[in-house]
Amino acid sequence: MLDSIYKRLGRFGMLGTSGLPRKDALITVGQAESLRKFINQLGNGADPNIQRVRRELIDALDDDVVEGGLQTLVDNYKKHNIGNIYEEMETIREQIRNGVAIDIQQVEARIMGLFDKLEELVHNLTSKHNELAEMAGTEVDELERKLRELQ
Numbered sequence: 784m785l786d787s788i789y790k791r792l793g794r795f796g797m798l799g800t801s802g803l804p805r806k807d808a809l810i811t812v813g814q815a816e817s818l819r820k821f822i823n824q825l826g827n828g829a830d831p832n833i834q835r836v837r838r839e840l841i842d843a844l845d846d847d848v849v850e851g852g853l854q855t856l857v858d859n860y861k862k863h864n865i866g867n868i869y870e871e872m873e874t875i876r877e878q879i880r881n882g883v884a885i886d887i888q889q890v891e892a893r894i895m896g897l898f899d900k901l902e903e904l905v906h907n908l909t910s911k912h913n914e915l916a917e918m919a920g921t922e923v924d925e926l927e928r929k930l931r932e933l934q
Contacts, residue, residue: 791818796808815847819841819844819845819929823837838933
């Protein structure tokens, strides 16, 4: 069973030169579903030990898909670091504190530009969060359906 699974993972480009799964390997939801179906077809369906191993493999796969989705969400939040917005605000504050001759309208325009960037960032992150939450929900629904079938 394991050799067959590794061959399938290899087709997905998930194995390293050692023949083991790469730590940075990502599986799409579609690939995970394909692998789940493949695992369900492996071995003698009547053997309780085979059934248990298949369930454990599928559970581990589902856990990885959900965990991977959550990690992607965290990575997206980190990628869209808003630190540069705060840095720019601090630059403006510093200029004001040091009495640099600045145009108030120009400062206001810069601040408004920063708020626009922040608002856009929040909208993008919210959309990505909702998309990942929907994907995770679909996967959980599918997992529940499969668990009901197994009972």
